[in-house]
Amino acid sequence: RTLVLPPDMNFYLLTDPAASSKKSFGFQHFYDLVAIAREHANLEIISFEKFLKEEAMQGHLLDKKTGKPSFPPMNITNWNGGLPPNFLAFRLPNHQEGNSLWNWVRQVSANIDWVPGECVAAIPDRPGAAGVAELLQTWDQLQKSDAERKERLPKGYKHVWRNRSDNFTDNPGSVDGTPLSRLSELLAHRKGLCIYNETMQDSNVVHVWGEQMSGHRMLVHFYAFIFFQNWQHDLWTKRFVRDHLRYGDEIQCAAARIVQAVRAEARENNAKLLGKTDGDDTFHTMHIRRGDFQFKQVRDMRAEEIVDGNIRNWFAINKVVYIATDERNKAFFEPFRKWYKIYFMDDFKHLLEGVDSHYFGMIDQLVASQGETFVGVFFSTFTGYINRIRGYHSQRLKLEGYEKGTLNSYNYAPKALSVKRRIYKRYKAVEPAFWQQEFPVSWRDIDHDVNEADVKP
DSSP states (O other), X not given: OEEEXXXXXXXXXXXXXXXXXXXXXXXXXXXXXXXXXXHOTTOEEEOHHHHIIIIITTTXXXXXXXXXXXXXXXXXXXXXTOSOOGGGGGGOTTOOHHHHHHHHHHHSSEXXXXXXXXXXXXXXXXXXXXXXXXXXXXXXXXXXXXXXXXXXXXXXXXXXXXXXXXXXXXXXXXXXXXXXXXXXXXXXXXXXXXXXXXXXXXXXXXXXXXXXXXXXOOOSOGGGTEXXXXXXXXXXXXXXXXXXXXBOHHHHHHHHHHXXXXXXXXXXXXXXXXXXXXXXXXXXEEEEOOTTOSOHHHHTOOHHHHXXXXXXXXXXXXXXXXXXXXXXXXXXXXXXXXXXXXXOGGXXXXXXXXXXXXXXXXXXXXXXXXXXXXXXXXXXXXXXXXXXXXXHHHHHHTOTTGGGTOOSEEEXXXXXXXXXXXXXXSOOOOOSSGGGSOOGGGTTTTTTTSOGGGSOO
């Protein structure tokens, strides 16, 4: 299939009036999608505008009700910058362009309207009815297993799925395990499979529906939603995302310059204050989310509580700590300075000359991923992605805990949420709410079927 990118639009929290005249973005502005397509002969990626010009305006898209050619609203092909974010469309009664466009798209395509909280997207091992039948057989096996599990549990036990998932705690399943075993680890509380069936396989155009108002918002990690019957397809996809869906070179290089500078500061600091003369350039990192963060029990924590009740348990005194944050009032961090030598992106702005400030958040993520120990924020997807990057690094470098996918990462949290502080120190199966954290299944042993002799250093 050809992948059609959505039109450029405004991204949540990615509007900086002082940055540039550009206000709308597409995924191609952050990922090198041209290189991805060039490196994979069987993958073609095109813009939404090109799709409309070459398919819709040529009469190739048929209305599902009438069977006649259908054309986009007002025959417009360039929708870049003309749409609100999909998940905000229902809040904008006077801005109906998004509703008009996407309603039309749904009339001329097979719609994937799956809800990540209700089902697992299941991809058969092979096309046709046989692959679908095998997936259904696996589902029947899991249902039977859950029924037997329920009989063994105490009377009145409500969540059979929780018992199933807990069996994987500190006990990761084999990445090349049976479909039943791998589905058991992924399913969590969901009630069924949403199968990429023959109808979708045979459709010329398949549209992935993502809209909050209708309940179809894709607020889920890809690996926590998609189940491949073939374990090798699963690992290939996870490697593809790791190796290719990464921030572009400008973002990577800017982050590398800051990491190099932080290491230089850490090397001097470790020698001077910690007496390390072996060139030790390690440092710690944090993400502190404040701003418009909606989870006030974390957002409103005092700096003293973050330091004394959390990070002093994990950071050695006098270490260099790089902090990625949206807090502009640096006076907030005075309690940190009592114990640590802290740095922010602002301290290295001279290394970012000419870099679009829209990239600064992503640069912060990459720098934060390099800490010897990282402390982030539970509920934050920004923190979550930092930990997924750290997961990728831990496997490559074979860091402590890599066999079970655990990380040297923590979350700062108030006492009421103290159970969330060490979630990355244990292997856990995928569980809801899926967006609140990342899970080791996304990085652990995903090179299992790769011959090390074939990997370039």
